[in-house]
Amino acid sequence: MNTKKIIMSCLMSVALLCFIWLKTKNNLVETDLTLLNIEALASPESGEGHTCLGTGSLDCPSGSKVAYIATPYSIIL
Amino acid sequence: MKKKIIYRYLMLAYYLLCINGGCNNINERVYYDSFTTDISLSGKTLKTDSVMLRYPFRIEHKDSLAIIMDLHHPDFFYHAFTYPRFEPLFSFGKRGQAPEEILSAENFRLTDNGMWGLDANKHLLTKMSVGNIAQSTNEKETPLDKEIIRALDFALYNDSCFVIPDYSGKYRFHIIDRNGNIRSSHGKIPSRKHKKGNIALAQAWRSFIDYNPGNHTLAMVTQLGEVLEIYNLKDSTHIVKIGPHGEPEYNESGGMAIPSGIMGFSDVQVTDKYIYTVFHGRSFKEIAQQRQPVTDGGQYIYVFSLEGDPLYKYTLDHFIYGIDVNERTREIYAVDVNSNQPVVKYKLKH
Numbered sequence: 001m002n003t004k005k006i007i008m009s010c011l012m013s014v015a016l017l018c019f020i021w022l023k024t025k026n027n028l029v030e031t032d033l034t035l036l037n038i039e040a041l042a043s044p045e046s047g048e049g050h051t052c053l054g055t056g057s058l059d060c061p062s063g064s065k066v067a068y069i070a071t072p073y074s075i076i077l
Numbered sequence: 078m079k080k081k082i083i084y085r086y087l088m089l090a091y092y093l094l095c096i097n098g099g100c101n102n103i104n105e106r107v108y109y110d111s112f113t114t115d116i117s118l119s120g121k122t123l124k125t126d127s128v129m130l131r132y133p134f135r136i137e138h139k140d141s142l143a144i145i146m147d148l149h150h151p152d153f154f155y156h157a158f159t160y161p162r163f164e165p166l167f168s169f170g171k172r173g174q175a176p177e178e179i180l181s182a183e184n185f186r187l188t189d190n191g192m193w194g195l196d197a198n199k200h201l202l203t204k205m206s207v208g209n210i211a212q213s214t215n216e217k218e219t220p221l222d223k224e225i226i227r228a229l230d231f232a233l234y235n236d237s238c239f240v241i242p243d244y245s246g247k248y249r250f251h252i253i254d255r256n257g258n259i260r261s262s263h264g265k266i267p268s269r270k271h272k273k274g275n276i277a278l279a280q281a282w283r284s285f286i287d288y289n290p291g292n293h294t295l296a297m298v299t300q301l302g303e304v305l306e307i308y309n310l311k312d313s314t315h316i317v318k319i320g321p322h323g324e325p326e327y328n329e330s331g332g333m334a335i336p337s338g339i340m341g342f343s344d345v346q347v348t349d350k351y352i353y354t355v356f357h358g359r360s361f362k363e364i365a366q367q368r369q370p371v372t373d374g375g376q377y378i379y380v381f382s383l384e385g386d387p388l389y390k391y392t393l394d395h396f397i398y399g400i401d402v403n404e405r406t407r408e409i410y411a412v413d414v415n416s417n418q419p420v421v422k423y424k425l426k427h
Contacts, residue, residue, distance in 0.1 A: 038364050050332020052217050055149055056373065057134065057343065057398065058300070059283060063181060063198045066131075067373070068365065070184055071330045 090112045097323070108319050112390035119394045120411065120421035125151040128156055128165045133412035133419045135344070135399040142166075142207065143401070144183055145420070146194075154182035154196070163407070163420050169205070169365045170194060175264060177215055179203075184285075186233050191216065193239075195231050202231065202239065202257065221257040225419045232288035232295070234310075240288050240295060246274035247305070249297070250286070264308065266326055280334035281327035289347040291336065294383055298342035301325035305342075305354065307385050318385040320359060332340070336361060343375055352381040353386070353402050353409070372396050373414050380427065389427045397421065 052060035054067030088420060120234035132149035143160035147153070171178045180198035191206040204217040221228055225242040237255040249264030259406035267281045284306070290373050298304070303320030326338030327421040340357040347353075357375035364371070374396030380389040397411040406427040 007425075014097070022141065050333050050335060055132065057132075057148065058336060059197075059280070061280075065181070068335055071335055 085199060089251075107317070108384070109387045110321050112387045114388065114427065115390045115392065116426050117215070117392045117394075118378075118423045118426070121420060122416070122418045122424045123420040124165045124418055125163055125165060125250045125420055126157070126418070128158075128168070129417070130156065130412075131420050132414050133398070134414070135183070135184055136410055136420070137403045138401050138403070139189075141243070142187070143410070144185060144187065146182055146207070146399075147199070148206070149361070150183065155185065159404075160421075161403075161410070161422075163410075169207070170247065184230050186231070188233070193231070193233070195228060197228055200225075201227065202228075214425050216421050219255065219257045222253060222259045224259055225251060225253070229283055230286050232286050233290070234288060235290060239299070240286060242278065242284050242286055242297065243335065244278040244279050246276055250295070264306075264315065267304075267306065268409050275328065275332075277329045277332060277334040281325040281336065285342060285345050287345045288351075289346045289349065291349055292347075292383060296345050296347045296354075298345045298354050299325050300340060300341055300343065301327065301336050302341050303339070303358070305345075305381060306320060307352070307381075307383070316385045318381070318387070320356075320387075340375075341366065343397075346400060346402050347383075348402055348404050350383070352383065352385075353400060354379045354381070355400055355411075370415075374398050378409065378423075391423070391426075393423065394423075395421050 038047065039043060049071065050061060051070050051072050052062060053068040055068030058066050058069055060066045060069060092205060114242045115292050125368065126214045130145065130147050130150065132147055134148040135146040137144055138160040141160050143158045143163060147156065152172060154172060155171035156168045157166040158164060159166060168183060175178065179196050183195040183197045185192050185194040191204060194205060196201050196203065198324050200221045202219040202221065203215050205258055206214050206216055225241060228241045230242055232240045234252055238260065239253050240250055241253055242250050246266065248262040251262045252260045254260045266278055271278050284297060285300065286297045288295045293309050295308040295310055297306040302325035303312055303322040304320040305326055307316040307322050322339050327334040327336055339360045344355040345352065355375045356377040356379050376393050376396050378391040379388055395413045396415055397413050399412050401410045409423045409425060411421045411423065412420060413419045413421055
């Protein structure tokens with residue numbers, strides 16, 4: 001009986017740890033995409049049909065060099 | 078009997094079509110999927126502590142002088158160093174809107190007595206003298222023909238003419254004279270998916286170029302996708318080489334190209350024997366989903382023959398943008414935007 005209790009406790013502990021790990025993993029991860037979405041909402045450099053974001057080598061039609069060019073309201077390319 | 082005659086006529090017609098296609102096929106298109114030799118390279122980082130570069134994009138040397146062009150430096154676009162030790166000398170090409178200042182720098186080319194720099198936003202080529210000490214001055218400004226629309230790269234064709242990629246979609250490149258006027262226009266974008274030559278197509282097929290007047294070879298590599306084009310400006314042959322990632326992918330919105338697919342090439346240099354290119358190959362989705370701090374640049378140097386045969390694939394230990402190849406010393410100097418010490422030296426192994 002005691003053995004069973006110990007085993008059950010261990011299994012529940014493992015399950016709890018897994019749950020905590022999964023919860024942590026699914027939290028918002030700081031990616032370039034996340035920051036760009038924030039930047040786009042704050043101050044987009046955009047024109048008709050496009051939004052230019054970040055610092056890079058792509059030629060934005062507005063004349064600057066950017067990391068991403070996307071359609072308005074869409075950062076995922 | 079009738080069937081035999083019809084069959085023979087059909088075979089004859091087919092044969093004639095094949096010959097005709099072969100005779101007119103000076104445009105050769107070949108897909109490549111691998112290189113003859115794969116080599117891993119480790120570089121040596123050179124110390125350039127006293128010069129902070131934000132986005133070193135191009136590097137070139139001539140004799141004992143090297144210049145690095147920084148796309149996003151807050152003050153100066155060009156930075157001079159000694160070559161090959163890369164001891165800093167001075168910075169020039171002030172960013173600004175005043176008459177002698179630069180709005181945007183796309184590329185530069187060193188000459189025997191100075192350099193030419195391209196400012197796309199001012200639509201201007203500027204000749205600058207570059208001494209060994211402290212100063213550089215603007216000697217000549219060449220406003221570009223308005224029909225060029227937007228010049229994003231250039232190469233020296235001869236003492237008085239330049240090659241500039243086309244932005245309209247109607248051609249592939251122009252030869253312009255010393256006054257900035259279009260002397261001749263050549264080629265067409267070799268897209269199989271998009272037949273309409275418009276600005277969006279030209280933007281998607283935006284290419285970096287280099288020209289070697291010694292062998293009359295003009296190489297163009299696409300910033301999106303994986304396409305290398307080789308024009309021989311003496312005999313008018315045109316070779317198209319398409320890698321595994323295919324031609325540039327894009328969506329059209331408001332008449333403009335919105336890049337999709339992959340980041341392709343970022344530099345090209347034509348020497349007497351080879352065509353050296355910097356290749357990225359990462360999708361924009363993959364780049365956007367990177368965790369901070371992001372890595373920007375290409376990890377590969379692809380070396381092709383002058384006929385476009387894929388010869389050597391170098392995998393580097395840095396992510397780079399621009400290269401300067403010195404075949405005499407068998408060295409490549411590259412610039413890494415991710416590092417505070419951006420100049421990396423590699424030894425060629427082919």
